[in-house]
Amino acid sequence: MTNNVRENYRSKSGKLAKGNMSSPGRQTASVNQESQPRKSAQRTHRTNEFSLFLLHHQQMMWQSLQRLLKAPIASFMTALMIAVALSLPAMLYLLIENAQTLSSRWDGAPQISLFFTLETPTENVTEVFEQLQQDQRFSKVELITPEQALSEFEQQGGFKGVLQHLSTNPLPATIVLQPKQVDGMYHQQAIAQTLEQIKGVEQVQFDTAWIARLNAMLQLGQRAGAMLAGLFALAVILVIANTVRLAIESRREEIVVVKLVGATNAYVRRPFLYMGLWFGVLGGLLALMLVHCLIWLLTDPVADLSQLYETHFKIAAMTLDASLLLVLTSGVLGWIGAWFTCQRQLRIIEPR
Amino acid sequence: MKQNKTVIQFDNVSKRYPTGQSGVEGINLKILLGEMVFLTGHSGAGKSTLLKLITAIERPSAGQIWVGGQNLKTLWRSQIPILRRNIGVVFQEHRLLFDRSVFDNVALPLQIAGFSPRDIPRRVRASLDKVGLLHKEKVLPITLSGGEQQRVGIARAVVNKPPLLLADEPTGNLDPELSGEIMLLFEQFNQVGVTILIASHDLALIGQLKHRVLTLSEGRLVSDVGAL
Numbered sequence: 001m002t003n004n005v006r007e008n009y010r011s012k013s014g015k016l017a018k019g020n021m022s023s024p025g026r027q028t029a030s031v032n033q034e035s036q037p038r039k040s041a042q043r044t045h046r047t048n049e050f051s052l053f054l055l056h057h058q059q060m061m062w063q064s065l066q067r068l069l070k071a072p073i074a075s076f077m078t079a080l081m082i083a084v085a086l087s088l089p090a091m092l093y094l095l096i097e098n099a100q101t102l103s104s105r106w107d108g109a110p111q112i113s114l115f116f117t118l119e120t121p122t123e124n125v126t127e128v129f130e131q132l133q134q135d136q137r138f139s140k141v142e143l144i145t146p147e148q149a150l151s152e153f154e155q156q157g158g159f160k161g162v163l164q165h166l167s168t169n170p171l172p173a174t175i176v177l178q179p180k181q182v183d184g185m186y187h188q189q190a191i192a193q194t195l196e197q198i199k200g201v202e203q204v205q206f207d208t209a210w211i212a213r214l215n216a217m218l219q220l221g222q223r224a225g226a227m228l229a230g231l232f233a234l235a236v237i238l239v240i241a242n243t244v245r246l247a248i249e250s251r252r253e254e255i256v257v258v259k260l261v262g263a264t265n266a267y268v269r270r271p272f273l274y275m276g277l278w279f280g281v282l283g284g285l286l287a288l289m290l291v292h293c294l295i296w297l298l299t300d301p302v303a304d305l306s307q308l309y310e311t312h313f314k315i316a317a318m319t320l321d322a323s324l325l326l327v328l329t330s331g332v333l334g335w336i337g338a339w340f341t342c343q344r345q346l347r348i349i350e351p352r
Numbered sequence: 353m354k355q356n357k358t359v360i361q362f363d364n365v366s367k368r369y370p371t372g373q374s375g376v377e378g379i380n381l382k383i384l385l386g387e388m389v390f391l392t393g394h395s396g397a398g399k400s401t402l403l404k405l406i407t408a409i410e411r412p413s414a415g416q417i418w419v420g421g422q423n424l425k426t427l428w429r430s431q432i433p434i435l436r437r438n439i440g441v442v443f444q445e446h447r448l449l450f451d452r453s454v455f456d457n458v459a460l461p462l463q464i465a466g467f468s469p470r471d472i473p474r475r476v477r478a479s480l481d482k483v484g485l486l487h488k489e490k491v492l493p494i495t496l497s498g499g500e501q502q503r504v505g506i507a508r509a510v511v512n513k514p515p516l517l518l519a520d521e522p523t524g525n526l527d528p529e530l531s532g533e534i535m536l537l538f539e540q541f542n543q544v545g546v547t548i549l550i551a552s553h554d555l556a557l558i559g560q561l562k563h564r565v566l567t568l569s570e571g572r573l574v575s576d577v578g579a580l
Binding site: 048053253254257265350351 | 434449451460508
């Protein structure tokens with residue numbers, strides 16, 4: 001866009017010089033004689049122009065940051081507003097992420113436990129176990145003998161004293177199966193039916209239901225989170241658009257003057273776009289800080305809770321990737337908000 | 353310095369405002385390269401409208417305008433800035449930016465036109481030197497007198513050496529002595545080949561200077577004196 005304008009400028013200024021409005025002091029001898037050296041002069045001018053274009057971008061970038069820092073409290077308020085709007089979906093994302101790591105310990109695929117009757121001889125159980133190991137439908141087959149079950153139980157539950165008083169082992173042999181693929185409940189039902197017919201099997205237990213429920217809930221949460229994130233992104237765009245609109249309004253006279261002396265819309269827009277970008281980036285950084293504070297506040301209660309459940313669950317903070325993405329998205333949202341305002345406002349503000 | 357090339361041409365140009373504001377009606381006019389022309393008439397006669405038509409601030413309701421060989425009707429919106437870079441404009445109310453120094457005000461057209469930062473100080477100082485304000489480059493415009501502010505405005509208008517200079521009541525707020533100085537300045541620019549069009553209702557001052565005078569009345573061009 002800007003390059004187009006520059007292109008126009010070049011061709012136009014060339015035309016003007018060759019046409020009627022030649023510059024003062026310029027020799028208006030022969031146009032043809034003059035055109036050769038000017039062409040090469042233009043070429044060096046062109047490479048120069050690009051670096052000047054970059055230079056202007058750089059200048060505007062720092063100038064607009066300086067402008068923000070000149071009114072630190074107002075800028076901080078705006079950035080904080082953006083941060084609050086961003087930290088809400090970010091927190092939700094984190095919660096879902098953490099819940100997912102919890103549920104993924106069950107691999108998403110349901111495990112099947114085969115409980116044998118207490119009377120089933122060990123040899124029979126081993127036989128079934130060996131058969132199931134050959135079965136292609138299962139990716140993992142694990143045998144838990146009554147003795148293993150007992151020792152595990154003793155370690156976990158602190159029932160050591162109680163169990164010592166029992167004369168016989170009350171725990172049955174168990175085979176834990178991991179089905180290879182879950183195509184649907186019908187499939188599982190078919191597996192269950194075959195398993196129930198194995199001799200000595202007392203009970204077939206699927207531990208799927210609650211995982212399925214959890215997963216469904218997480219999916220719902222994700223969907224809701226995405227919707228919420230969309231809404232809050234809109235809020236960020238609007239906040240920045242409004243802030244930039246006020247900034248444009250307060251610099252109205254300046255805009256009129258620079259337009260009068262030949263500024264392109266791109267030139268006029270640039271500082272405001274950078275303003276939006278800065279607000280977005282600062283808001284994103286503040287949101288990161290907010291999220292980290294909130295997580296830090298949650299760490300102890302979560303630790304207490306997980307201790308009660310005898311797990312070592314620790315709430316995971318945002319990864320570096322996610323943090324970068326947050327700041328980047330925020331910056332882009334700021335840019336977009338500023339751009340919308342500029343499109344509207346700068347067309348209205350014209351010299352009269 | 354006058355040459356036989358047309359810088360500004362109006363072909364039966366009319367501008368009517370939808371608000372009923374007075375515009376211009378049926379203007380035919382040619383201004384040649386190197387001319388210095390006064391545009392006079394009562395306030396509301398259409399002087400400002402005419403200048404705004406040249407800088408494409410306003411678009412004509414009818415007729416055609418050529419500036420520097422370019423028909424403004426075929427000028428794209430995106431090309432307007434380029435047109436304006438080739439026209440220096442001096443305003444009655446100066447239109448300086450009060451949040452920056454005299455130097456930065458004068459440097460503005462150069463920055464916009466994409467001059468290299470190495471060239472800018474030299475050109476700005478040359479321009480300020482011409483209007484006699486080189487020693488004031490660091491001060492804020494608000495601390496200057498009306499005449500000095502107007503001279504800063506002129507320095508800004510000529511800093512990128514535009515071939516055409518327009519001035520809208522440049523002496524409107526100044527006493528006769530200062531007005532004379534400002535006019536002298538315009539004559540000096542005209543000496544080096546700049547085409548100049550000055551809108552002014554200061555008939556006494558215009559009478560002292562021997563230049564072409566266009567008179568507008570109620571939007572129409574009623575006299576054209578001194579054209580060769």
